[in-house]
Amino acid sequence: MFLRAARESTSRYVTVAEGSPAVGNLRxxxxxxxxxxxxxxxxxxxxxxxHVADRLLVRGHKLLIIxxxxxxxxxxxxxxxxxxxxxIPGYKEFPVGLPDPAIERSITEFKPDLVHLASPxxxxxxxxxxxxxxxxxxxxxxxxxxxGFARQYPLFAKTxxxxxxxxxxxxxxxxxxxAPSSASMELLIQAGIPxxxxxxxxxxxxxxxxxHRSDEWRRQLSPDGKPIVGYVGRLAAExxxxxxxxxxxxxxxxxxxxxxxxxxxxxxxxPNATFLGMKRGAELASIFAGLDVFVHTGEHETFCQTIQxxxxxxxxxxxxxxxxxxxxxxxxxxGLLFAPGQPGSxxxxxxxxxxxxxxxAGMAAAxxxxxxxxxxxxxxxxxxxxxxxxxxxxxxxxxRVAVA
Numbered sequence: 001m002f003l004r005a006a007r008e009s010t011s012r013y014v015t016v017a018e019g020s021p022a023v024g025n026l027r028x029x030x031x032x033x034x035x036x037x038x039x040x041x042x043x044x045x046x047x048x049x050x051h052v053a054d055r056l057l058v059r060g061h062k063l064l065i066i067x068x069x070x071x072x073x074x075x076x077x078x079x080x081x082x083x084x085x086x087x088i089p090g091y092k093e094f095p096v097g098l099p100d101p102a103i104e105r106s107i108t109e110f111k112p113d114l115v116h117l118a119s120p121x122x123x124x125x126x127x128x129x130x131x132x133x134x135x136x137x138x139x140x141x142x143x144x145x146x147x148g149f150a151r152q153y154p155l156f157a158k159t160x161x162x163x164x165x166x167x168x169x170x171x172x173x174x175x176x177x178x179a180p181s182s183a184s185m186e187l188l189i190q191a192g193i194p195x196x197x198x199x200x201x202x203x204x205x206x207x208x209x210x211x212h213r214s215d216e217w218r219r220q221l222s223p224d225g226k227p228i229v230g231y232v233g234r235l236a237a238e239x240x241x242x243x244x245x246x247x248x249x250x251x252x253x254x255x256x257x258x259x260x261x262x263x264x265x266x267x268x269x270x271p272n273a274t275f276l277g278m279k280r281g282a283e284l285a286s287i288f289a290g291l292d293v294f295v296h297t298g299e300h301e302t303f304c305q306t307i308q309x310x311x312x313x314x315x316x317x318x319x320x321x322x323x324x325x326x327x328x329x330x331x332x333x334x335g336l337l338f339a340p341g342q343p344g345s346x347x348x349x350x351x352x353x354x355x356x357x358x359x360x361a362g363m364a365a366a367x368x369x370x371x372x373x374x375x376x377x378x379x380x381x382x383x384x385x386x387x388x389x390x391x392x393x394x395x396x397x398x399x400r401v402a403v404a
Contacts, residue, residue, distance in 0.1 A: 026389045029113040030062040034103075034127030036119045038067035039075065042280065043234075044201075044305055045119045045143050051202060052116070053078060055380035064110045066103055068123045081106050083123050099123075104130035112136060114388055119143040120170045128170060137395040139387055140174040141199070142167075142184060143302055168193060175391045178383070180303035181324040199383055200327075202376030203308040210314030210368065212282070213289040221274060222253040227292040227354050229253070230315075232284070232306045235260035239298040240340075244270055246347035247295075252354055257287055288313035292360060293353050296325065299340040304328060308374065311335075311367030316360045318349045334367040 033053065037045040049065070056063050057076060065080045073080050083100050099122070107115065107130050115131040117124045117140040124140070131138045171177045171193045178199035179185040188196045222228050229252045233239055241262065247254055254273040256266070267275055279287060288294070294310035296319045303324035310317050311328070317335035319325035329335035336352065339345040353360045 026384050026392075028060050028062070029388070029392075030064075030111060031056060031114050031116055031388075032064045032066065032107050032110055032112040032127070032131075033116045033118060034120070034124055035065060035067045036121050036123055037069070038065065038071065038080070040071050041069065042278075044303070047305070048141070048143065048201065049118050050075075051204075051376040052380050052383065055377055056384070058377075059381075059384065061384075064106065064112070066106065066123070066127060099126040103127060104133070107131065107136075108134060114139065114392060116388075117141065117170075117174065120174075121166065125166065125170050128173060132173065137391045138174040138176075139383075139391055140171055140177045142171065142177055142179045142188060142196075164191060167191070171196075175395060176387060178387060181327045183323045183326055184302040197387065199387060200374065200379060201303050201305055201308065202379035203305070203312045203371050203374050205312055205372070205375055207281070207285045208288055208309045208312035209285070210289050212285045212313070214286050217286060218290050221255060221290075227252045228255060228290060229293045229295055229350060229354075230255040230257065230287065230291040231295050231297065232257040232279075232288065232310075233296065233298070234258055235263045235266055237262060238300050241266055241297055242269060243297045243346050244273065244295070246344060247350055248272065250347065250351055250354060252292075252350075255287070255291070257284070285313065288315060291315040293318060293350055295346070295350060296320065297346065299323060301325060307335075308371050311364075312371045314364050314368055316353050316364045317367060318346070318353065328370075330366075333363065334370050335363055 033049060035045065035049045037043055038049050039046055053063060053065065053075060057078070063078045065075060065078055066083060067080055068083050070082060071080070073082065081102065083103060103126055107127070114137045115127060117127055117138060119142070120128060120140050128138060168191055171188065175195065177188060177193060177196045179188055179196055180200055182198070185196050185198055218228065229247060231241060231244060235241055235258050241256065244254055244256070254270065255276060256270070256273050257276045257279050259278045263275065276287070288310055291310065292315065294307070294315040294317045296304055296307055299320045299322040301323045304319060307317050307319050307325055307328045311334065317329060319329050319335065319337060320340045321337040322340050325337065329337055331337050336349040338349045
């Protein structure tokens with residue numbers, strides 16, 4: 001009890017300036033990752049966990065993954081413990097993990113040096129409790145605006161306070177919370193969450209690259225040579241994909257990549273758009289590279305990875321002036337921002353790019369240059385050598401005080 005109190009008291013006064021240099025190459029450590037979502041799910045949380053795990057293994061660290069939902073019990077030789085879960089109506093592909101005594105036993109037996117909590121909610125709360133009982137350093141990744149998403153669904157619209165109460169409890173009890181953008185940092189700070197730091201996301205530059213542009217694909221989709229405007233992502237209420245109806249009168253082809261509960265309704269409301277369904281890997285990379293303009297319509301993105309992937313693919317981008325895109329798009333230089341609450345704003349920004357090919361090309365080139373240093377290895381090295389190392393050092397210092 002004294003150790004826990006000492007850790008909480010001391011951590012209020014430990015501050016590290018953003019942009020400070022890495023602590024250095026962290027010695028080989030044992031890390032437990034508790035993930036609210038992991039393979040076979042395909043989403044931002046699962047993808048980030050996978051990239052972090054890949055880099056940790058390359059660097060020689062020892063890893064155990066605890067994840068919600070059914071799936072493989074191993075990943076690249078790493079044991080994956082699957083927690084019991086249930087599906088949410090409208091979001092059944094995102095299993096919600098349930099408490100399980102086997103989780104704490106597994107963490108105890110693995111004897112980790114640090115616990116990494118990926119977008120902690122129900123399962124993460126249980127992993128956090130186990131870590132605190134064992135006196136382990138904890139790092140939590142804030143990645144999903146669950147409350148913002150909930151407000152888009154009538155069934156869950158009134159749950160945002162309860163959601164924030166759980167998020168606040170989880171993130172207030174970890175040693176460090178990492179948020180992917182300045183907007184998400186501000187959201188957490190305003191919610192009263194302490195020890196918030198910035199940690200962005202990487203992009204796979206080997207996969208997403210302008211060289212994957214396919215002229216044949218472009219001719220098939222736009223035989224008359226009209227510019228191609230595309231959206232890639234989940235087809236659900238919180239993504240606001242219906243705003244693409246604003247582009248109906250523009251001289252372009254609209255392509256929509258992804259799937260979700262709103263697909264049938266969107267196909268009815270956007271009869272002139274081409275729906276390609278879910279795409280992955282090289283096929284997705286080719287689609288990104290074949291776009292003239294990429295549009296993201298959602299306003300609740302803590303980061304918006306698809307904007308980075310579009311920039312890496314050489315497409316000009318348009319995104320909402322809200323959330324993560326504010327960090328990724330410098331208006332007039334690396335893309336354009338539209339006003340989420342202003343009808344016609346999306347249309348106007350897309351029209352500006354369609355009317356000026358040289359402007360479009362210039363913004364695409366600037367966006368491509370922006371992401372060149374944001375590789376996943378570089379981003380995960382920052383996580384390990386700065387955030388993991390600093391948290392472990394801080395907790396070790398507190399332990400010395402506690403036993404003195």
